[in-house]
Every structure is written in structure tokens, then in C-alpha cells.
Amino acid sequence: MKKPSILLGIGLSFALASCTPGGVPGLTDSTEGEQPSQSEDKTDNPTSSKPDKESDLKYDQAGNPIFENVEIDFWSISIGSDGLIQKEIVDAFNEEYEGKIHVNRAERRHDEFSSAIVNTVVNDPENAPDIVQGHGERIRELQSQGIYVPLEEAIELSKIDYQRSNYFENILDDLYLEDDSGSEHLYGFPLDMHSNVIIARKDIIEKNGYEVPTNHQEFIEVCQGLADKAYAGTYQYLPTAQTNPDLEWMTSSAGTELYPWFMSIEALDDALTYAITGAVQNGSKMVDERGLPAWNTQSTIDYFEQMREYMYPSDGKRPLIRRSLSYEFISDFYKGNYIFASTGPWNLTGYKTIFDSAIGLGQGGFEEGVAIMPISNLFALDENSEDASKIVGTAHAFSLTRTVESDTVKAACMVFADYMSKQYVKWMEGGHLPMLKSAMEDPALLESDIYKNIGQYLGNPEDFTLGGVTEYYSEVFGLEMNQGLNEVWHQTFNTQTQNKSISDIVNEQYLNSLSIISDYQ
């Protein structure tokens, strides 16, 4: 019995030694005492420099900050093809600012980003990033927990030319958030906005006597018309060279079931595109002024009922959407089995290459065969509704973590963010629209191939919205956790809930969202 007692004693001694009054072992020492004062300093008067600390930032005679071998640790949420493009831009920055500022870029996956940043900032502040690039609609969650700090002081120190009016206010306004004292500050330096687009088989639509739709009524007419023609045996389509070496137009046999509209019930991007943008285009608000879910409206119910009707028609019409759990649509899209599908613009360059080889440039390739459609107006049951053109997208923005103490590093971070926001031509290759208004008038962008091929079809930047700012983003939208509006979307199409009314589903999930929000208080 002696040995366990000794071990327990040692353990207890450690535990008690690490306990602090009102605190929890081990974790409070590094931040307690310094954090509240730091936070007060920054939130109450963000533009003033600290009275008790001499700034380490020096300026030259022209008033520009002097940077000498400043190292910045930067975490980015852009991975994959975006990440490669961003890496090129960061490399160019490092080259241009050689000897002055060097950015160490690290990538973090979207689903681990929030927990990684909180854990690092709180428990391992020395290794925390100085600046991060996350999604604008998620900033509120981390700002409310004191992880991000206002940017005005850093912008002032850096002497960059930042004017609020230079950016699209429909997104930028959501990056200005209230702190505990009720005053509004910028927490995300604006970079871009982006959303999915719809790609359509323009060649097939036109061959069958229709035009590429521009609003919901036209969209449904085309879908209905093509589905009917396929069933009647008059649908004309152009499969790929793999099964159709001579690339000849073919006609469907009678009784063919065609589901023109591909929609993945499982894909988060499709939920954002169809569920959230659809509800907003039909007049629903996503959050109320307290940040609570506000999508439990009649217009949401009407829209979701209509979507269910397109999949499971009750009036003898042909179904337009096949309930797909797969993310894969592109090969069937090439074969002419799907006519419309939603995709991220960052995929378009790759699709173009494949389509050009599959259909052949002789038939006009991607340019002639495929239309890229912004999602404005496509889901508004009433095309004249006020919000019909809205696009609920996401935005990338740069935020500073509370661990940055040096004025020089703060200023360097803003110089870097400003530089990044101005590389919009290159960044558009990732499928992102610039937040800078002047970019949309810049000939360098407008005459670039990427703008002509893709950028111009991504939508009007003024139509973009983040859908509402709330610290309960996960609970309201539930994109990762199968809750909130995303769960309503799932249940709308689930075969097991087919007999459940949309109204019941909306009410149940609304209460469930409130329950989760309250549970996390």
C-alpha cells in the first residue's frame, strides 16, 4: 500500500501546486494577469498605443514604418488548389520584402482551425500565429471568445492606406463587430468573397430548343422540359468521346428517366448554395439581432416544400432532382445525364481541361458547351422579391490574434494583409472575387484571361452576403454538425422523413438549435 500512497501524494502535490485561487491547474499561469489588461487596452481604445510600454516600431523620415527582418507566423485556411496559389503570392511577398518582412505560412484544415487556434493562443502562446486567414462569417465566434483583437491600432501603426469605403460594404460591414463595451471595430481585414456557381450543359439546353435560364421560373421550365422530352424519347444529348467516338448527337429512347438537376444532399457546399442561399433569396433572415436563428419563417417553409416537390412530385410531373448522396457528378455531367450542377469556382479550370478532351474542341469544347451561372435569382420563387439576387457566400479575411504584442509585428501583419488583398488577379485563379471595389474596375483584372473565362460569371460582388453575423454560427447554420438549417435541408429530402411536414421539421430544428446554443452557454 505504501507505493500507491507515495505516487498519489506526489500527484496531489503537483496538482495542488499548480492550482491557483479561482483557477484551474496548469492553464491559468501563462495568461492570467496579463490577458485582461491586454484585452482592455485593445478593445477600449484600440487606436491608442499602450501608455506603459514603449513602442518597438520605428519610422523613417517620410513617416513610413521601418521593418528589419520581421518574422510573421501566418496560418491559412486555404488549402488545396487555393493554397498553392496563395503560396505563390506569399513567396512573391517574401521576395519583395526580403530583409524587411518574412512570412512563415502554415495551412490549417477548416474543421480543425477553430480548436487549433484557441488551443494554441491559450496554451502555447509562443507558438501561436500572429495573423490568420479564416472565413469572415466565423470571426464572430472567435472574437467573442477574445482570441482575435481589433485591427485599427495595427492599421494605424502600419500606415497602409485603408479606407472602409474602398471595400464592398455588404461583406465588410459584417467584419466590423461590437466588443464588450458596445463599440464597433474591424476584426477581419477583407480579402475576398466566394460562393458556388451553377454549371449548365449549354449545348444540350440549346439543342433541345431552350435557353440558359436566368431565374428560377426559367430554370424549372428548362428542367421540366428536358425531363419530359427524355421520357417522350425526344431528348437530344451529346455523350463524351469515350462512348461516342464520332461525337454525334443522340436521341434518348422513350421512357428515359432524366434528372436534369444534380444535387448532393451530403455536400456542405450544396447545402450552402441551395438551402441557405435559397432561403435568403426567398426573403428569410438567417439570424436575428441577438444572433439567434431566425430562419424559422413561412418563406423558408414554402421554399423547402417547393424543393421537396421537385424531388418527390405529387402532381404527376416528372421529378427534376435525383436524391443523390454522392459528391460525384462530373462524369454524368459530361455524358449529358445531368444538365445543372453546383460547384466551387476553383474547380472550373480543371473541369475545362477534362471537358475539352472529353467532348472535343471540334464541338466548341467547354466554352461552347458549358455555361457558368452565378446563383443570383436561381432559387427565388418570386423573381421580383427584394432579396432574389442575393448570394450567400463566404469571405476570407485576415485577423490578428491576441498574442501579438510587438507593434512592429502588428504593423508588418497589416502590410502583408494589404499586399495580399491587392493580388486579386492571381487570387481569382482560386475562384475568389476581390473585396476591393477598385479591383472590379482595374483593366489588369478585367482584361485577364481568368476574369474572362471564370471571374465574370462568379456573380455581382454587391449581391454577396455572409448570411448574418452570429457567435452561434455553427448552431444556426449547422453546416458541419448536421443541425440547424442544414439538418432541415437533410430531412426535407430524407426518405425516412418524407411524411414529416416541413413546418414540423423547421420548428423541431429551430428548438434544437436554441437548445444547443443554451447548452453551450
Add this chain to the structure above:
Amino acid sequence: MKHGKEKAVYYGKSYLTALLFLLPLLAMFLLFFLIPFISGINMSFYHYNLADPSDTYFVGFENYKYFLFTKEIPVMIDGEPVLGADGEPLMVANNSFYSFWYSLLYTFLFALVIVPVSIFLPLLLASFLKKKPWGYRLWRSLIFIPSIFAVSATGTAFVYLFSNSEDGFINALFNTHVEWLNTPLTAWFVILLLCLYGIGANFIILSAGLENVPKSLYESSLIDGCNSWQKFLYVTLPGIKYQLSVCLFTTLIGYMNLYGQNRVLTMGGPSDFAHPERPGVTHTVIYVIQDYLTGSGKFSLMGRISAVCIVFGLFVAALSSIRLFVDRDKKGGNKHAKEYREYFAKKETHPAQ
């Protein structure tokens, strides 16, 4: 014979050497078990915010009461109750309460199925391979190899195999449209199949146990006229009861901590459509804890998470303690000696017996 100082130096050196060898394990034990364990107990009595440790205060048993007994909670925003249409505070189901109890139920029910399967299947295979059929060495390796692969890797393969869509390999092969991972029973079935990849360890332990059953006992049972089933029941099973006990309890504890398989395959789903307050039907307790830790985007729940961990830890410890009872004669050490003593004492008293 060593005396006095010499003896002290000798024992001192011995202890020091032993301590030196024990030090790495001791350090690990302290750092990664004892201190976190005690910290966890301490934390479970606090409201503790990871994002802001200054927001920490003592709450007593509130965290325990909250998820063990509180079925309904008021909707609170910034400390103020939200009023319903009737002007009264809006009450909603307490997700923590339902998540804990139902995930515990799901975990326990699944353990009831998977544990016997994870014992009897390897036992069957081990018994078969004990007969040394053709290529038995290869079969032995093939049975063990899957258990060394990471769950994330095999799970990803399973996701493609049992994809809900018609493009899933199994659906495509049999031309079916089964939503394997979207319906409760089939989802658990696929999880069970993935769990069976891990039977290799039990197979090795039971194979070793079978090899150690004395052949003489089988010969005696043959003379006594036992058939195969009776040999298995009265010779094999008692002969490997310690190995069975090890397998039973390590498997039970392992599956009470089930997380990887359901994380990769179902993400805790599908939802319980009839009861929105309940967690997804493949939520296990560890899944719920992990959800709170990383999925919520909120970090003020550390005290409550610690409380859940402590309660669940006690539950698993209670299950594990059954093993102490089962193995008591093995641990006792003098049972056989005592039996022999009694036997000889009896024999001396009644030599004719």
C-alpha cells in the same frame, strides 16, 4: 553476509538502479495520467473557459447535475432568459443530458454485441488453426495483419465500399440502393464489420492460450469418452479462461471507448428523426466528449466535459473491476497450495479414499 553500511549501500544502489529503470514510465504516468486525472477531477467542479481562463469559478456539483439529471433548460442569451410566445421563459430539451445518456446506451448496446463476436470469432479461428491446416502460418498472418492498420485508413476504404450512393462499391456490385451509413441498423452493422478488423490481438492471445492447454487433458477426456463439444466445453474453455478473461475485459474497455470507427464512417449519424433532442444514433460517449471538445467551436465547457469524463471513467472502472472478481483465484496465488494441503490432510485422515 553484508552488514551495516555495506548493506545500506547495496540496497541503496539496487533501489537507485530500479528507480532509474522505472523513471521513464513513472514520468509518463505522472505527466500523462496522474496529473491530468487529478486536474480533471478538480476542473469538473469549475466553470472553466479554455479561451479565457480568467473566466473560471467554482460551481460545485453543478456540472454533474447538469448532464446527469437536468432534462430541460431555459434558453439563455447573454445571461438573460429568452421568452416564448406565452411570455414565459422558453424551455428546451437539455442536449447534454440526452447526449450523455443516449450515447451511453448506444455504446453499451453495441458493446453487448461486439464483445462476444470479438471473442468467439477469433476463438473459432484459433481453434481451427490449432489443427494446423494447410498454409496455417499464412492464415495466421492474414488474420492478424488487418489489426495493425490505422482505423482511419481502413475506415476510408469502408466509406467507399459502403457509400450510401449507388456509386458505392457494394451497392454497385449488387445493384442495390442501400443507404448503408444512413440507417441506424446498417450503420451499426458497417461499424461492427470495421471493428472486426481489430480481432487480431484477441486471436493471438487465444491462440497462445490454446497451445498451452495440456495435451494430456485432451487424451484423458478421449479416454473418458468426451465428444468434440464436451472437449471444448470441459477442457479447452477452462484451459484458456485467463486468456478469455484478458480478451473479454480489454475488448470491453476498448469498445466502451469506441470513437474512430464511427467517426470515420458515420460522423455520429444518422439523426434520430423521431427524437431531435437525442444525439445521432452512432454517437458513443467518447464521440460526445470529442464533439464538445472540438466540434462546438465553444471552449467554455471544459468543466462539464471533465465531469462527463469522470463519470464515464467511473462507469468503465466499475465494469473493469468485475475482472478482479473473475480473476481472484489467479491473483490470490495460494489457492492451489491450499487445495493440495486440504487434499493431503484429508488423505492422511482417510487413507482409504
